[in-house]
Amino acid sequence: MAAVLMHMLGDLTGRTMLVFPRSSALRLAELMLHRDAGTSLEFGEMEQSALKEAGNILSSAYMNALSEFMHLMLLPSPPSLAVDMSTAVLTTAYLQFSSQRDYVFCVESEFMMVKLSEKLRGFFLLLPDPASLQVLLRAVRVA
Numbered sequence: 001m002a003a004v005l006m007h008m009l010g011d012l013t014g015r016t017m018l019v020f021p022r023s024s025a026l027r028l029a030e031l032m033l034h035r036d037a038g039t040s041l042e043f044g045e046m047e048q049s050a051l052k053e054a055g056n057i058l059s060s061a062y063m064n065a066l067s068e069f070m071h072l073m074l075l076p077s078p079p080s081l082a083v084d085m086s087t088a089v090l091t092t093a094y095l096q097f098s099s100q101r102d103y104v105f106c107v108e109s110e111f112m113m114v115k116l117s118e119k120l121r122g123f124f125l126l127l128p129d130p131a132s133l134q135v136l137l138r139a140v141r142v143a
Helices: 022-032 045-070 086-097 130-142
Strands: 002-010 014-020 074-076 080-083 105-113 118-128
Touching: 002 045, 002 086, 014 022, 014 045, 014 086, 022 045, 022 118, 045 074, 045 080, 045 118, 045 130, 080 086, 118 130
Parallel strands: none
Antiparallel strands: 002 014, 002 074, 002 080, 014 118, 105 118
């Protein structure tokens, strides 16, 4: 599994994770680096950089949508990347983000490459801080 992790700053605080299965993460890096399918077997420096950039773009897009919906300012931090077994990535992220987070918002994302007849699946996770969770829940109830 590969996960791009970012802090969410501004009017709401917390963390975001963009999570991909290993094969999808490698393929996404190949596409971004204009490489043929199956040519990237490991997460080298270029693959890591490409995934962090993809995570930055996608997480920022999700945060912008949330920001516009709630009329709040949300700012992303620079991305970091974790590559490991899924349990290790998620457990480490949970412990680093504080055990006070009982709720996670999850958005499944599919990337369709029609010309290549491919699709890649990933998940955007939003882990709000406790105070931010209350703001989010109030906003959802109003909408």
